Amino acid sequence: MSSKAVILATFLVCGVGNSALTCLEASAQSVDTLSDSASISLITVLPGEAVYSLFGHSALRVRDPDQNIDYSFSYGTFHFDDPMFVPKFTRGDLDYYLSVAYFDNALRLYRDVEGRPVFEQRLALSGDQQNRLFEFLQENARTENRYYRYDFLFDNCSTRIRDALETALAGEVSFEDSDSGAVSFRELLAPYLTERSFLRLGIDLLLGARVDRRASPRETTFLPDHLSSLFDKGVLTDSTGAHRSLVLRRDTLLSIPSYRRAESRFPWAGLMLGAICLWLAVITLMEARRGEVNERVDVILFSLVGLIGCFLLFMWFGTSHNVTGANWNLAWAWPTHLVYAGLLARKGLSRQMIRYAMVSAAAMVILVAVWELIPQDLPEPALAVALMIAMRGAWIMLYARKQKAGETLLTGPEG
Numbered sequence: 001m002s003s004k005a006v007i008l009a010t011f012l013v014c015g016v017g018n019s020a021l022t023c024l025e026a027s028a029q030s031v032d033t034l035s036d037s038a039s040i041s042l043i044t045v046l047p048g049e050a051v052y053s054l055f056g057h058s059a060l061r062v063r064d065p066d067q068n069i070d071y072s073f074s075y076g077t078f079h080f081d082d083p084m085f086v087p088k089f090t091r092g093d094l095d096y097y098l099s100v101a102y103f104d105n106a107l108r109l110y111r112d113v114e115g116r117p118v119f120e121q122r123l124a125l126s127g128d129q130q131n132r133l134f135e136f137l138q139e140n141a142r143t144e145n146r147y148y149r150y151d152f153l154f155d156n157c158s159t160r161i162r163d164a165l166e167t168a169l170a171g172e173v174s175f176e177d178s179d180s181g182a183v184s185f186r187e188l189l190a191p192y193l194t195e196r197s198f199l200r201l202g203i204d205l206l207l208g209a210r211v212d213r214r215a216s217p218r219e220t221t222f223l224p225d226h227l228s229s230l231f232d233k234g235v236l237t238d239s240t241g242a243h244r245s246l247v248l249r250r251d252t253l254l255s256i257p258s259y260r261r262a263e264s265r266f267p268w269a270g271l272m273l274g275a276i277c278l279w280l281a282v283i284t285l286m287e288a289r290r291g292e293v294n295e296r297v298d299v300i301l302f303s304l305v306g307l308i309g310c311f312l313l314f315m316w317f318g319t320s321h322n323v324t325g326a327n328w329n330l331a332w333a334w335p336t337h338l339v340y341a342g343l344l345a346r347k348g349l350s351r352q353m354i355r356y357a358m359v360s361a362a363a364m365v366i367l368v369a370v371w372e373l374i375p376q377d378l379p380e381p382a383l384a385v386a387l388m389i390a391m392r393g394a395w396i397m398l399y400a401r402k403q404k405a406g407e408t409l410l411t412g413p414e415g
Helices: 003-011 025-029 085-091 103-114 127-140 159-169 185-193 197-206 224-232 268-290 295-317 336-347 351-369 380-405
Strands: 039-045 057-064 069-077 095-102 118-123 147-149 235-237 243-245 247-254
Touching: 039 127, 039 224, 057 103, 057 127, 057 159, 057 224, 069 103, 095 103, 103 247, 118 224, 127 159, 159 224, 185 197, 197 268, 197 295, 224 247, 268 295, 268 380, 295 336, 295 380, 336 351, 351 380
Parallel strands: none
Antiparallel strands: 039 057, 039 118, 057 069, 069 095, 095 147, 118 247, 235 243
16 A cells, blocks of 8 residues: 555545636635626536546536626645645645636536536525625635645535535525434445445555444535535525525536446455465465475565555554544554564564464454454455465464474375
8 A cells, every 4th residue: 555545545535636727816806796697506526537536526606797707616726736745645734725716617627628527506595695605705715714624524625615605604504414324434435436446445444443433414515416415405594584495406517428427346356355365275275285384475465464554553643634543454454564574584483473473363363253343344355364364374373383293284195
């Protein structure tokens, strides 16, 4: 698992790449009041094929024909040219910001470059409500105000739009929140990753137990699709106390005939690890027939698992990412395996190495037995890794006992 995988795993929700669009913060701030012909809409861009666009994108459109205004306000912008971009993103210290762009430029990007459908939900805001929201966006777009610390689940380009309405309209907008959360954050992400089994495996390894709690309907709005659905259930309250729907109408701005949503594909990641586990079982059986241990196999296995463990430990304690903490994948990916592999390569199967292998095998057997009780949805391929460690540790233990007893291990006729 590399730092690039971390970036993909945490950047996917809102990485629309709006930094390529023309920014117009100064122009937007030059308009004080919207005219009666103005409208404000929620823009939802469906997921794309590029890894940064797998979860879609949300923005607010402010349109005022009388003043020749048609702007896109996006909270999904970042400085990719920052020389510290990768370290900052890996540590969870990267700031995103609100940018303003010509809406036509954004639409051309989705049509000509990315081929992604775009939907618009026009909001039923009064003139006063529109001006308050526009004023809030203008103030937010100022250089001194536009930056914010990005959070994968709770503070991104989609949730910022929800919060902008709630702040600017101060109690005049409410969202239906009567349905209890039916799925976890991890389960919410899964449908977007059905065609990317290796990427899903990486995300499932990185995200800890905190994403396995049930998400409330409001919390699901970190995904643009769910923000759009929540807006459909939104309610506005005017000065007289009368209620009306938040969304006035829904339009398709950009239809892509060839577009299709992600479909379930063959789980190649799980198949590959399953095949490796089977291959390792064959090697172990051959070693048992010959009465030997190929230490190079264990050096490779424990090194790889140890590296994963070190990386997960760093993502828990060495970064600001809340979602990578409390990670139960460390129950099988022990960072100490890396030390064990190094000592095994240098000193061979000493008494201490054999004891470590025995403890590892016993721990993995217990882990597999209580797998369903763990308060985190561990990826299925991890079960194959745990079984591999248990199998190798058990064989080393049996080999050591046979050697100590001075016996020759033969499970069948040679030849």
